[in-house]
Amino acid sequence: SDSELEMPFKAPRSLLDFEIGKPLGRGKFGRVYLARTKTSPRYIVALKCLIKAEILKDKVEKQVRREIEIQQNLRHPHVLRLFTYFHDSKRIILALEFANKGELFKHLQREGKFDDKRSSRYIAQMADALSYLHAKHVIHRDIKPENLLLDAKGNLKIADFGWSVHAPSNRRHTYCGTLDYLPPEIILGKGYGHEVDLWALGVLTYEFLCGSPPFEEDSQTGTQRRICSADYKMPDFFSPLAANIIKRLLVLNPPDRMTLKEVLSSQWITQYASKGRTSGAS
Numbered sequence: 150s151d152s153e154l155e156m157p158f159k160a161p162r163s164l165l166d167f168e169i170g171k172p173l174g175r176g177k178f179g180r181v182y183l184a185r186t187k188t189s190p191r192y193i194v195a196l197k198c199l200i201k202a203e204i205l206k207d208k209v210e211k212q213v214r215r216e217i218e219i220q221q222n223l224r225h226p227h228v229l230r231l232f233t234y235f236h237d238s239k240r241i242i243l244a245l246e247f248a249n250k251g252e253l254f255k256h257l258q259r260e261g262k263f264d265d266k267r268s269s270r271y272i273a274q275m276a277d278a279l280s281y282l283h284a285k286h287v288i289h290r291d292i293k294p295e296n297l298l299l300d301a302k303g304n305l306k307i308a309d310f311g312w313s314v315h316a317p318s319n320r321r322h323t324y325c326g327t328l329d330y331l332p333p334e335i336i337l338g339k340g341y342g343h344e345v346d347l348w349a350l351g352v353l354t355y356e357f358l359c360g361s362p363p364f365e366e367d368s369q370t371g372t373q374r375r376i377c378s379a380d381y382k383m384p385d386f387f388s389p390l391a392a393n394i395i396k397r398l399l400v401l402n403p404p405d406r407m408t409l410k411e412v413l414s415s416q417w418i419t420q421y422a423s424k425g426r427t428s429g430a431s
């Protein structure tokens with residue numbers, strides 16, 4: 150089938166086509182394992198095993214179907230590849246690209262915060278990936294450090310499309326997990342478009358540089374209140390160029406937010422890009 154031509158290897162149809170390696174951790178709906186195909190040449194993949202019973206219980210089968218359908222059609226250096234998927238009686242197995250350096254949020258936790266150069270490099274890669282997604286009318290809607298992985302070269306990979314939708318949308322959703330990245334228009338239940346990812350990019354930039362997100366509060370209502378009034382402090386150690394990006398992304402009115410094109414051509418991004426290879430930092 151044409152999908153085989155697309156894939157770097159013959160589409161494996163079952164777990165028997167793989168040698169399973171060490172567990173990489175737990176995802177939302179099951180475990181993730183390092184694995185390699187039995188074919189030669191062997192291909193290293195991450196096998197994400199989703200438990201059907203859990204998907205049905207949480208009534209998220211449509212979301213999982215959408216995640217697979219969206220991610221399988223994406224091809225971008227900063228979007229984690231979904232090579233193929235198959236299912237047996239109990240599980241759906243996704244054969245995904247293996248990101249050698251793992252979960253970005255763990256690096257952020259371990260290091261506290263990232264410096265201006267490393268943050269600018271990650272945000273440039275995010276803006277590049279989001280430009281690609283938005284051109285295909287895909288809104289990610291769940292940009293946050295937990296959904297980002299790093300490959301062997303320390304390049305960023307957007308890796309979780311569980312909340313992505315085709316724009317525009319006003320899909321209602323029960324939010325589990327952090328509200329920190331929600332834009333005002335979703336909190337206020339308005340219709341929304343790709344600008345939700347621009348707001349989240351501003352929150353992500355802030356969190357990379359500061360180590361914590363701008364609207365963090367003890368209570369969810371506290372966080373929501375601060376988001377809807379764009380009430381945040383700009384740390385004085387932020388560089389003026391970075392502060393300028395954050396100020397122009399965390400704007401209440403979606404159409405007034407800085408565009409991805411402007412982010413990519415901003416001095417905060419271009420000042421480092423032209424200096425060739427980045428330092429050893431991953």
Ligand SMILES: CC(C)NC(=O)[C@H]1CCC[C@H]1Nc1nc(Nc2ccc(C(=O)N(C)C3CCN(C)CC3)cc2)ncc1C(F)(F)F
Pocket residue numbers: 172173174175176181195196197229245246247248249250251252295296297298308309
């Ligand atoms: C975005 C999404 C929300 N997150 C996820 O899916 C998570 C859930 C579990 C793992 C991850 N999913 C993936 N992880 C990798 N690579 C990877 C992960 C962890 C480590 C690591 O630090 N250890 C093994 C360490 C090694 C040291 N010991 C002590 C702790 C674990 C190293 C490499 N590649 C692809 C995937 C993917 F996405 F394809 F499944």
